[in-house]
Structure formats: C-alpha cells, structure tokens
Amino acid sequence: MTRRSIGIIVNGVTGRMGYRQHLVRSLLAIRESGGVALADGTTIWPEPVLVGRNETKLRELAERHGLTDWTTDLTSALARDDVEIYFDAQVTQQREKAIRQAIEAGKHIYTEKPLAEDTAAALDLARAADAAGVRTGVVQDKLFLPGLRKLKRLIDGGFFGRILSVRGEFGYWVFEGDWQPAQRPSWNYRTEDGGGIVVDMFPHWHYVLEELFGRVTAVSCVTATHVPERVDEAN
Template identity: 35%
Template sequence: MKTMNVAIIGTKFMGKAHSNAWLNAPRFFDMGIKPVLKVACGRNEEELKAFAERWGWEEIETDWRKVLERDDVDIVDISVPTHLHHDIAVAAAKAGKHIFCEKPFALTLAEAQAMYEAAEAAGIVHYLNHNYRRCPAVMLAKRLIDEGQIGRIFHWRGAYLQDWIVDPNFPLTWHLQKETAGTGPHGDLNSHSVDLARFLVGDIKSVSAMMTTFIKERPLPGAGAATFSAGSGETTEMGEVTVDDASFMVAEFENGALGSFEASRFAPGRKNYNYFEIYGSKGSLVFNLERMNELQLFLRDDPAYAQGFRTIIATEGGQHKYIANWWPPGHIIGYEHEFHHAVVDFMKAIETGEPIAPNFYDGVKEIEVLQAGVQSAQTGQRVAIEDVAA
C-alpha cells in the first residue's frame, strides 16, 4: 500500500482528535493511501514527547517552519488556534504540502483569501475540517434534500450553544481575546452552523446580527488553562474580554430562504448543543449533535392519520454513509468518528484528484458571512455578503 507522511502542528484538544483519526482510520476503512504519523509539532518539548508516545507519532519538532522544510512530510495537519492558521497554511502550500486545517478558518477575510489563493496556486489538496458534515445523519439530511423530499426550503434555524464560560472566574484564555480568536462564539460556533447551512440550504446573500459580551473582565489564566478547562493557579490580575459572549444573526439565502443563527457560551446545561431545523414545502428536518445518530423527519405526503416527526437512526450499513465500516445496525457511533470520516475522504481526494469539501474556498465563503455579521453588529445595519470588505 502506498503511504504518505503526516505532520501535525498542535497537540491539544484538536491534536488528540486528529491523531486518533490518522491512527485508526486505516484500521476500519480500506484506503488506497495509508497515512503515516511522521512528526508532531508543539511548543513544550516535554509535553510533546508524551503526546507523540501516546498517539504514535514517530518524531517531534518544536518549530513548525522546520517541519515544512522537510522533504519527507507530505501532509500538514493544522490543529493550532485560529490566529496561527494563516502563516502556517500559506507556508505549507508554498512548500507543496497537502493541508488538513481546523476551523474557524482565519481571523479575517483577507487572511482567508490569501490562504485559498496560496493553496490553489500550489495545486495541493486543501481541506477545512468542519467535521459535523460527516455525521451520517447530516449526510442523510443532505440526501433527502437533494432528492427533493423536503421540497423548496423556506427556513433554516440553527443554534450552537455551550456553557463553559458562564462562571465569571473562568480565566481569560486565548478564546476570549480578539487578537488570537478573532471573535467569540460568533466565529467559533457559528462557523460550524454557517458551514452546515451552506451545505444543506445554499449560499447566504445578506445578514443582520447583534453580539454582546456579558462579562467584560476575567482573571488572567493560570497553568493549564485551555478549551473547556480553567487550569490551575490563582491570580488576582484581570484582563479585558475583547470578543463576544453571544451572537444572534438572521440571514437571507440566495435561494430566498430565511435563516437564523444563535451562538452562545452562556447557555447553562448546553454542553455542545449543535442543532438545526430545516422547513420546506414538502417536509422538515431536525438534527441535534448531542443525539448525532438521529435525524428527525416530517413529510407532508404521509397520510394525515400517520403524520408526525419520525426519528431515523442513521446506523444501518449500506443505507447511511460510512456506517458499513463500523458496527452492526443500532450500534451508535460518536464524536470521534466524524474525524475518521474526514481523514478517509481527504486521503481519497489526494489519491483520485477528486475535490473535497469543505475546502479553503468554503472557508472564504464562511468568513465572508461571519465578517458580515460582525459589520452588521457594529453598524446596526443589514450587510450584503458582496459588500464585505477584505
């Protein structure tokens, strides 16, 4: 079997999720090209050694630039915070490496466009990891829409809610600072919702948004503070929160549908509530990531005495995408499996030359919508996507 060497840059939450997928995807799927976990890159050498040993990376490196100079690296996996994406992606593209990149895509539209142009100029395979597209239930929703079973789409209603910063003593991690995150849940969570909406409904024409920051100052972070984790160590020094805590955006799609996008980290009890409803002339669809193997479907053509939302369990091999490679019917899969599906599709795109989505073009379209939302919140005006300035 042909192999290609992978380098991962970033070893925290996403580094673990990606490493698990690179390691195990060939064990469940027949792949024409097998990924080899060649080198892991991070800043702390001791932590990096432990990470590489746990996940099977052959070598370590603390300078991402040296990783890109290596002739034995074919693929670069970008799993670092958003503010680092642009420089690494552009350099990786110029070095001729295929790129597997985490979301949100970039801090600004100008960065997003530069990343896309560099990747296209290099002729590489470029992938933006909106992993929720690759839930079998979401793929079923796409199939039902493409088959016309939902009819003309009228409404998209999306909500992505979490609660991990409700406590005012949660520290000022990089997620809460504009220079490293760009925005708060508007960019982080809404990036997923915008991607799913574009995938299932279509491109967005204009938006109107409002954003707010509930807690203006937070303690500076102690040791180990990270996504979902306050870390350790007490400090009395405070810093300013420079991103939104919550965002609400309404949108008009190119096809005339109307949509709403709600994103918040201030929704107690909601841990990772990625939810959407789609309403059409023939029926409706409902998805909740916290029940990710299920899709709710309503069809108006059902007889009146039997109408109602039905729950489809998308775990039947041969009927629902990817499932045949996992477990028998009814044996559910989880969050980590979406990353395996992404790795499989990414390697197939390299092997066959066929396009993969979402890619860096989709990243540009995503940032256009998110940036339009920021501009709308700042001005109080509706913003057309075509008028968003880079």
C-alpha cells in the same frame, strides 16, 4: 497488498482539538484499523509528525501513543521529502503564517477552521494554494453528524418540498472555571487571542447552511457577553 506511508504534519497537536479529534480519533484510529484500503489493493498508512511549541508536552504525548516523530521546528518538518500533508490545529492567530509557509513548501493543506481571522487573508491563502497547485481542505466536521446527514438526505429527496426559510438553534454548556474547571482552554473565549463565539462557531453555521440549504449572501449579527468573568488555567 502494498502499503504506502504518507507523512502528515499535525501542528498544534498538544491542543484539545488537535489531540483528541484529529490525532487520537482520526489518524491513530485509522492506523488501528489497518490504514485506508484503496481499490487497487494499496493501503494508505498515515505517519504523523507531531509539531508544537512545548517540547515537554510533545514528548509526553508521543510516548503515550508509541510515536517517535515529533519536533518544535516547523520549518525543518516542512523541508522533509517524506511529508506530503500539512494539518493546522493551532490557535487562530498563528494559522495564516504557518499555512502560507506550508504552501510555499509544496505541501497539501488541511486545516481547522477558521482559515484566517479575516476574509481578505483567507482569500489570499486560497489564491496562493491554487497558484502552487496544492490540494486544500478546511474542517467541516458537522456535515458528517448523523442528524445532519439524515437531514441532507431528506432535503435532497424532496421530503420538505421547496424550503423558504430555516431556523436553527444551537447551544453548548461552558463552565465558568470557578466551581469547576472550564472544559475549554481560556484563549478560546478571548477575542484578542483569536477566540470568541463568532470566530469559533460561525464557520460551522456557515458551511452547514450552504451545504444543506443554499448560498449565504448577507449576514446580520448582534453579539453579547452574558458571562462577564471566567477563571482561567492560572486561577
């Protein structure tokens, strides 16, 4: 059996999603299970390169999981020959610039959603990646939830017949941060910091609709703020 190591930059790893979902539950879980076995007998072994802006948090996180490869210098990480993949879990406003830098460095791209803050920027990144010949992917994790996998199977099997309309309802409880600390970082709520329910959740609804039911050709949207005040990390 041959083991092939693949260096993967995880940028934004100190954030909630970068740490819990992508490092602990994905890359480290793959390592704990022995890697990814291929049909030819080769085992793919992910080697995370932790990248972030806070040196103290990075060091503590790496020590917690027995990792040694971390840096606050994205440029130096992208210059490494042993790194093949760049993954971005930063705040949305930082993503476009970093992904463009990774494309120019010839790295394959996997990124959290949304790819960019507006359609023009996202299309520009996609075209740049195509021109560079790198492989790309954007997180579409909801497609792999058991309920949606079952729904997809029923649709493909013709259980519902011809589907003419679909109604979806979604909600999640978010603590306001006063009587109990909020379970999401405060930037996630602020539109001016790249947050807000539209940027955060609409990408999920978009790919779920397209992958399960059909192409979205038009969108009409009305938003409202029902919780006028939240208490952030600094109280």
